[in-house]
């Protein structure tokens with residue numbers, strides 16, 4: 576892992592935003608939109624869940640520059656949320672298919688995409 580990535584990860588851990596938790600069959604994840612060296616990105620960039628789990632994403636937009644809204648979309652699970660600065664959102668869905676799925680900003684497709692890995696079991 577690059578030093579810069581380690582620093583970002585340490586900062587996220589310190590902020591308490593990486594909290595894998597939830598009851599059996601449920602998974603709660605946090606995603607924070609940040610500007611990282613000029614690129615807007617949801618952090619952390621990769622999430623892992625198991626097929627069949629009920630997934631709850633808590634979404635935070637912490638980008639200080641305008642625009643004040645960024646999108647969180649996962650097409651295969653019909654997830655599409657507009658997340659305004661300082662107005663956290665929550666989205667829930669069931670990860671009913673395994674595979675690797677793109678997480679992207681549907682409002683600004685040029686922003687860096689992340690990914691959701693759904694394990695078969």
Ligand SMILES: [Cu+2]
Pocket residue numbers: 615644645646680682683686
């Ligand atoms: Cu955006």
